[in-house]
Amino acid sequence: AEVAAIVELKKQLNGITGEDNKNKNKILLKVPKGTRDYNEIEMAIREKVFSTIISVFKRHGAVTIDTPVFELREILTGKYGEESKLIYNLEDQGGELCSLRYDLTVPFARFLAMNGTQSIKRYQIAKVYRRDQPAMTKGRMREFYQCDFDIAGNFDPMIPDSEVIKIMIECLTELDIGKFTIKVNHRKILDGIFEICGVPEEKIRPISSAVDKLDKSPWKDVRDEMTNEKGLDPIVADRIGEYVKLKGGKDLLEKLYQDQKLCANKNAKGGLEDLFLLFKYLEVFEVLDMISFDLSLARGLDYYTGIIYEAITEHSGPPTLEDGTKVARKLKKDSDEFDETTIGVGSIAAGGRYDKLVGTLVGRTNSDIPCVGVSIGVERVFSILLQKYKPEQVKANEVEVYVIAVGDGLMEDRMKVCAELWNAGIKAEFMYKAKPKLQPQFSTCDRYQIPFAVIIGKDELDIGQVRIKDMRSKEQGGGGGSSVKRSDMITELKLRLGKV
Amino acid sequence: AEVAAIVELKKQLNGITGEDNKNKNKILLKVPKGTRDYNEIEMAIREKVFSTIISVFKRHGAVTIDTPVFELREILTGKYGEESKLIYNLEDQGGELCSLRYDLTVPFARFLAMNGTQSIKRYQIAKVYRRDQPAMTKGRMREFYQCDFDIAGNFDPMIPDSEVIKIMIECLTELDIGKFTIKVNHRKILDGIFEICGVPEEKIRPISSAVDKLDKSPWKDVRDEMTNEKGLDPIVADRIGEYVKLKGGKDLLEKLYQDQKLCANKNAKGGLEDLFLLFKYLEVFEVLDMISFDLSLARGLDYYTGIIYEAITEHSGPPTLEDGTKVARKLKKDSDEFDETTIGVGSIAAGGRYDKLVGTLVGRTNSDIPCVGVSIGVERVFSILLQKYKPEQVKANEVEVYVIAVGDGLMEDRMKVCAELWNAGIKAEFMYKAKPKLQPQFSTCDRYQIPFAVIIGKDELDIGQVRIKDMRSKEQGGGGGSSVKRSDMITELKLRLGKV
Incomplete structure (x- = not known):
């Protein structure tokens, strides 16, 4: 009863100070x-x-x-x-x-x-x-x-x-x-x-x-x-x-x-x-x-x-x-x-x-x-x-591979590579941008601690190759990683992810 | 509205036929x-x-x-x-x-x-x-x-x-x-x-x-x-x-x-x-x-x-x-x-x-x-x-080992063995009876498709041994299984369960 009385008083107080008016058309964004x-x-x-x-x-x-x-x-x-x-x-x-x-x-x-x-x-x-x-x-x-x-x-x-x-x-x-x-x-x-x-x-x-x-x-x-x-x-x-x-x-x-x-x-x-x-x-x-x-x-x-x-x-x-x-x-x-x-x-x-x-x-x-x-x-x-636990020590996202394009976006190629990874049971993502710059793609790997990147470029795709880069290694920057045949990509990644 | 009317009519009908009276002091056992x-x-x-x-x-x-x-x-x-x-x-x-x-x-x-x-x-x-x-x-x-x-x-x-x-x-x-x-x-x-x-x-x-x-x-x-x-x-x-x-x-x-x-x-x-x-x-x-x-x-x-x-x-x-x-x-x-x-x-x-x-x-x-x-x-x-799916094809219980006593119940020994298995991460149960008969213990393994039994008897315990029996094998009945040293029990079971 005391509690109810306090709640009621607060309501009246809000009425007097006009606090309710400011938010008239606004939904209170909270959980119960x-x-x-x-x-x-x-x-x-x-x-x-x-x-x-x-x-x-x-x-x-x-x-x-x-x-x-x-x-x-x-x-x-x-x-x-x-x-x-x-x-x-x-x-x-x-x-x-x-x-x-x-x-x-x-x-x-x-x-x-x-x-x-x-x-x-x-x-x-x-x-x-x-x-x-x-x-x-x-x-x-x-x-x-x-x-x-x-x-x-x-x-x-x-x-x-x-x-x-x-x-x-x-x-x-x-x-x-x-x-x-x-x-x-x-x-x-x-x-x-x-x-x-x-x-x-x-x-x-x-x-x-x-x-x-x-x-x-x-x-x-x-x-x-x-x-x-x-x-x-x-x-x-x-x-x-x-x-x-x-x-x-x-x-x-x-x-x-x-x-x-x-x-x-x-x-x-x-x-x-x-x-x-x-x-x-x-x-x-x-x-x-x-x-x-x-x-x-x-x-x-x-x-x-x-x-x-x-x-x-x-x-x-x-x-x-x-x-x-x-x-x-x-x-x-x-x-x-x-x-x-x-x-x-x-x-x-x-x-x-x-x-x-x-x-x-x-x-x-x-x-x-x-x-x-x-x-x-x-x-x-x-x-x-x-x-x-410290929040920054906890990894909520389990992505294993980030598919990155060098050059002109290669939207459909990134999708195709990613679909191949998904179909092989590998957790993978790519950037939802038709023509992403290189640096934001690398930053995403860092932010979510994604261990590997598959890097694709037009020239390499033409000769049937992609690059795999271990993002946890010290070596950073735009290039790097080791070239593998596109047809060996899944096997190589599974090996590196310990999935075999 | 029609629905509500039907519900109401059913209530009245129950009132007339006295169906509600029979169950007066009984809680209706159903889910909403x-x-x-x-x-x-x-x-x-x-x-x-x-x-x-x-x-x-x-x-x-x-x-x-x-x-x-x-x-x-x-x-x-x-x-x-x-x-x-x-x-x-x-x-x-x-x-x-x-x-x-x-x-x-x-x-x-x-x-x-x-x-x-x-x-x-x-x-x-x-x-x-x-x-x-x-x-x-x-x-x-x-x-x-x-x-x-x-x-x-x-x-x-x-x-x-x-x-x-x-x-x-x-x-x-x-x-x-x-x-x-x-x-x-x-x-x-x-x-x-x-x-x-x-x-x-x-x-x-x-x-x-x-x-x-x-x-x-x-x-x-x-x-x-x-x-x-x-x-x-x-x-x-x-x-x-x-x-x-x-x-x-x-x-x-x-x-x-x-x-x-x-x-x-x-x-x-x-x-x-x-x-x-x-x-x-x-x-x-x-x-x-x-x-x-x-x-x-x-x-x-x-x-x-x-x-x-x-x-x-x-x-x-x-x-x-x-x-x-x-x-x-x-x-x-x-x-x-x-x-x-x-x-x-x-x-x-x-x-x-x-x-x-x-x-x-x-x-x-x-x-x-x-x-x-x-x-x-x-x-x-x-x-x-x-x-x-057929219900009988679905296994809800994941128990791996059932601890069975031959002879006089051996309540505390079964508990001790079971605790050893639990502490080693093995899923195990025993019968909640101070002096269980042998046959019901075996039947439990069958009913829940428990793959292994550890069988203990007084004489064997005295010389530091237990028997491990694969319950899925044809060989049935009261005895059977292979004797192992009590100290090797966990290693042997982990091996058989593919846990190493």
Whole structure:
């Protein structure tokens, strides 16, 4: 409501200052808030990120599927807890009510339910949509890619779960984003803690949502939300506070297993036993040292039922002040957008087990298909990588040969030579000018770092020859290169390009 | 309106028969009308299609960009002529008014205008959205992929245009969809014809839209639309009719160039001269025999200003009756969907020159950036290819090695071996069961055509050995394979997989 008020005031202000008048007949040239274009350099980096992730997914035997960008609205309803208000709706233009997908998990579950698929290991890389407050430089956007890997099917406990965590680690390692940690927790342990602390059943999910904010807010604020906003007894909140501040490794797991009150709770005991098995498998995979068992990890979404996890880097949390306290989130002055210096990129990959989602969609619990998966937030990864690469180091254009004319343009001859190269599978271009000068043609090679030039001139063509010049060599200027028979041109170029 | 009425009646009918009641608490498990899922087999085919097209685009020096799936509504307004009513709007949930993109061309022009890009050769493969009547088996959908290639910049006439047509032909040839033809026309020739026939200026675009329907409707219906719906003088319509029935090659071009009345019109003369040059270049590219100069080709979109073209196959038009007349489009009984036996797949690629779109967006004609491009309708290509491939011939899963235990499960050992394979870049899986039987493990290899198995047993592991078995060989059953030292396993497998 505050945000809307600010927007409205700005509009009125524009009306008074006449700022709108100047641009009356002009279309506002921008992309919708929270979205962005990717230019060719950014796309070259993004494609490298995708191909790295896909190669990991395929190495683990995944196939891929695709689903529509929007779903029937009722499919998405009630799956995202407090976040549901962020769903984008399509306008009712007659026909079905639809909404843009909020994640790839619910559409995947819908796909499984619709097709009666009993078991699949699939990945999907696609855009999802959330009407959230954007922070573009932190990769927090309204349209963003998710790279999801999920394993559906009835399998022995913790085997797929440990493989999914292994996959998450392989992806982040190969993306080379620097040091990261995987926080792990279990919904059943959390539920058990809430139960033994005395949280009424109907408050378990809302209280869980509050706990989930501990990575960006101090305990005091979270406790406020629990007691004031959500009406929890302060004594109960304080009991929860004792548990959710715990983090550690196997040691913490063993300590909690000694907690008789906790282990008297069926949920908590089951969750702890799951984690023991998970840790054993992660040790076999030699990745246990990257894991932090963190009782404050809750995950916002409603559909998780088992282990949950989240990968964080040093960029994930909000900046800290000198005394170590976290900077509080703030809006920009006169704006409904966050001040980006007050927030972090958040988790860069996250997921968990959701055993009931398919059954919920089918409407029969005996149709449950257990699932576990991970989603890599590639925009956040991308925002980290963008700081690492310099744009001028990234080559977006893959042209291998530039066809250059000396003398009178030779338009049709350049076209003919280029067509020969294309037909042989060589990436080639020529200048779109009937009579280009020599120097601009050479400059183009330099600008786009095109490695080879085929240089044609009338006299040489008449005796069936062309020149091939390595443009990366020091030797520069108008001439140069070595003469080859026109009929040997393709063979010679393929040899030089390493295409044989 | 008719469609809405039918939908409403169906709702009422459901109300009466109580069909809705049975499913009261059940979510309708379907995708929105006009959209579809792609399973792993379909995706394997689709990825092959994309990689074929991308390799052609890159061979011609294209880079890629990405734009958001929705744009500010006013950017899309007034760009699509009669088709504008098919634009999907996002609901007004506060903030900017947005619509899903209708094509990739207007967003590309917006990108150029916003960034002041003077020249680029770019491709973009992404989904677009149209609230049209779907015909799913014909690849006519509400959500579908377009594969666009465009050249923006000030260049000498017809050079980029001829390359774009060459690219279109390379793509369709390499996609192996069978025989196809490229229909070519020029907006200026059409405008000239309309002018000399006596079409009032404000009716030129609507009359052009009517002509565009000649590929699916007989002249009689198109003439009706011109005279009754659009109020054109019947004498003018008949004059147009004489021209738009013409089709041919260079001969027709020469014949029209002799038509003094036509060539007295500046637009027509300019268009014909463009085509002469285009045909010369297409002859150099050795593709002129695939071109049909077709005066009935008009293209529906408003933004074209120069040459226009469209690729059609034998599947493009509606089915014909025995006497050669085209089957008329019909709705399915009691439905608002087309009877798919009455329509064709339409054009499978199309495009043209649009020199004014960027300037229109910037709001200054001196900011025009001339563009020419093509869009490949990959769903239509896909619907043709889907009939060609048998699902069982398509391998979606790329797993190379399956890790199998003989005896007591050896869960942790299978994991350890598998992790070794993954770390060496080998695609590998194992069964998600603590103690799997031997036969199901072998069956999995067969089902997914996994070429190799690594078989581990306790005794062999103890002496540091594993067995490698080629699963494609005739030799079957529980044993088999050749023993190798555990330490040589990776080297041996890489050798067999041709990875060295």
